[in-house]
Amino acid sequence: LFRRYRTAQEVLHKAWEMGRSDPRKIVFSAKMGLALMLISLLIYLREPFKDLSRYSVWAILTVVVVFEFSIGATLSKGLNRGIGTLSAGGLALGMAELSKLAGEWEEAFIITSIFTVGFVATYAKLYPTMKPYEYGFRVFLLTYCFIMVSGYRTGEFIETAVTRFLLIALGAAVGFGVNIGIYPIWAGEDLHNLVAKNFIGVATSLEGCVSNYLNCVEYVRVPSKILTYQASDDPLYKGYRTAVESTSQEDALLGFAIWEPPHGRYKMFNYPWKNYVKVSGSLRHCAFMVMALHGCILSEIQAPAERRQVFRNELQRVGAAGAKVLRELGIKVQKMEKLGQVDILYEVHEAAEELQNKVDRKSYLLVNSEGWEIGSRPGEPQESLNLDVDEDKHLEYKSLSEAVLDLRSVPVPKGWDDKIPAGNNGFNPEGLGYLPSNMNSTQPPGVPSDNLFRKNISWHAGLTCTHNGEPITEESKTYENASALALATFTSLLIEFVARLQHLVDSFEELSEKAKFKEPVESLETT
């Protein structure tokens, strides 16, 4: 008994939670109860017309069937029901007239016509573009069979049809009246909010991906739900997955929204609901890049932690700017504001350019030079030194000894070794050379303070490699060696993400034009 009490308590708690998170559900349920109450009352009042009330079930049936959550769905179902009933009624009347001509074959004619109509209507229903009218076909079949069968018995085709139609009209009137008249729930509004919410979700995922990547957050064990693309609570994953997965929901809402009359903020005939879905599709196209970025975190092939730090500022800036663009667009969709004069992509393009320039200057960090058949990267120390002096004019300069001090004073965190591929531990110059400058947070990262030091090591490294001769090819190293390239992948996926933002902005502008979004407040002030 106690356990039952607990279960009941849990159910009530869940019900309460659902109501709190979406109060429209409570309103809708109350509306449904009200509509049923009204139709019952009407049936009571009409008691004198016994003949009519015999078919009272039709009125109740219509209310129950037509009463959908959103107005669009209600209207589309009602229309389906109306057209299905009317056309079936018309056809049935015609067929009944014909059947009279058949004389003694009347029964056979009726039965055959039922088979034929059943076959054709069902076959037509299965055609893909007929999907939204599925319910109409069902009503059509039901009405046709019912009229043919009952009409044959009583000989009162017209009366049956008219009575049914009146009661259906009554049910529909009550259903529509209550559902539209009291606190209507619009599918279009839902679609609008869904699209705006997707923007925020993708933005959160993007930020999370970049920051987790820079902080070398790794999954101890990748949740199998992610590996099989099921819903999961992982916040990074949830954001983009929701945006990617919402296609079917959007299509359903779009199918309903186009039935809705102009209302609220959407005061326009032929409101461009399709463009909301298009914007969401473009967002999805961007979200796939965020998904690929997340793939870099999920991957077994992990870039060495300290190399990521070199690009830290730039990556973070692009991530933050990209997320900001998404958020801003999301808010603009929500508020139905145009973009205005400001180039929303300016900052993110700047950031991407900076990242790209950094990559150009430091792309040697993105490859392992050990195995190169043209020899390891830095060739002759003197040559390198000359180059360095050239370079260091523009850069903060630090002497060799200082760099060595740096290396000694900062303990190399041992825990990271696991993430640094084995091949790099021994003699890879950057792996060691960059650790100090990044561990020591007083220096701006990316400044090659230990340039000379690194050069010397790498020269030795080059020699070591040369002396070793044969490249080391162990089976297990296959994936490990890809680690440096993994950073390159992350970087170029991020840049590709930025490139895709352009399409997103384009489709947003198309939407804002077609839907006549208002001008932003800021731009009005300046002009």
Add this chain to the structure above:
Amino acid sequence: LFRRYRTAQEVLHKAWEMGRSDPRKIVFSAKMGLALMLISLLIYLREPFKDLSRYSVWAILTVVVVFEFSIGATLSKGLNRGIGTLSAGGLALGMAELSKLAGEWEEAFIITSIFTVGFVATYAKLYPTMKPYEYGFRVFLLTYCFIMVSGYRTGEFIETAVTRFLLIALGAAVGFGVNIGIYPIWAGEDLHNLVAKNFIGVATSLEGCVSNYLNCVEYVRVPSKILTYQASDDPLYKGYRTAVESTSQEDALLGFAIWEPPHGRYKMFNYPWKNYVKVSGSLRHCAFMVMALHGCILSEIQAPAERRQVFRNELQRVGAAGAKVLRELGIKVQKMEKLGQVDILYEVHEAAEELQNKVDRKSYLLVNSEGWEIGSRPGEPQESLNLDVDEDKHLEYKSLSEAVLDLRSVPVPKGWDDKIPAGNNGFNPEGLGYLPSNMNSTQPPGVPSDNLFRKNISWHAGLTCTHNGEPITEESKTYENASALALATFTSLLIEFVARLQHLVDSFEELSEKAKFKEPVESLETT
């Protein structure tokens, strides 16, 4: 009139096409017609029992409503209808008894109970996990209201309920009998085929991506349908999109398949349909990588054509081996065969390793050295020469003069220049150096026949860069410079795809264990 004739012709043609591509649709339509015919006949035969036939609409309604395409859907709808009707009937009877106690408040009591039941049932229906039982709730509401209202008027609660139930049972019997007895269509079979088909689709996409990438196929203008993730005829896109998009379809089929009794090849209670969806989820996880590979083709940032050729053989081998694994798994799913002793991933892992080794040896091709702050790549010619001799022991050797001849004899196709980033045209060594060896198809691609030649150029290039001093940073170059890294991205995405195959094989093995797939024929022969 002529136009109408044409339209009719088109409609007929489409209908014919649909029937030819899926004859089950014709069979199903005929079954529907047959069921309707049978129920009409039964109603005729029962003409003596006027009282019963008064409610004949219930039998027809049940047939029309319960008759779904697949057996699972039919059973689940039938069960919903049955439970909904029975529980509503029971509740209504109890309430009617109670209402008698209310005396003169009877009407008010009934109306209030209708509101309360309507509210609670609708609210419960909106709870997400209740979605599959949505239809049951509708039937419940309808039955409850109908019995309360009609019962009040005639005072014959029990008779109404029993008559209705008998007719519903009759309709259900006819519906089930025809739908299950004649050529049953199983949702489980559909799910099985859908999953197997997705494998083939992704395999085709993968092959297409790799070959298009190597052949430098570019979209003159990326179809806006791809940019907004809508269905499109593009064969590369279609393959993986179908696999990615099939989630909702799979969920629906799974929801029906679990209702189906053991049948045909699925002779087992609690057949692991869930694992099919899981395998499909893992496949989707791989498909996302194919999608990212396709993204490399869609991207504005394109790797120079001749560098792609360097990795041609390896990329092609990985692509072919990966597609082969997918195809084989797809066929095994289709045939319901276990993997057997063979390591299905052996070949693709070998290929990925080879690609990885090549990348290790040639990753200098994946970066642009111009802007490096540690100086351009090749340092001192003597050093390079030494290294080259070391390397060339293992490689086909060609003298400098031969290489120069190569370069002169083969015209550099001017059209390619557009794809080679501007920065590379002038002095990037590989851009020029590799062209001959790949244009001249008598040589195996990837063999650095012009090693020495390239070295000399690149040395000059290095100097040029040094003398230039400042790195060139134009705004428009941002994306162009990413071009070399784009190849690195493509490569590591492909390797990540291979890594993900492991999860796919794991979930396939789980499925094959749980669903008791048969041992493959080959393995039986060897043991």
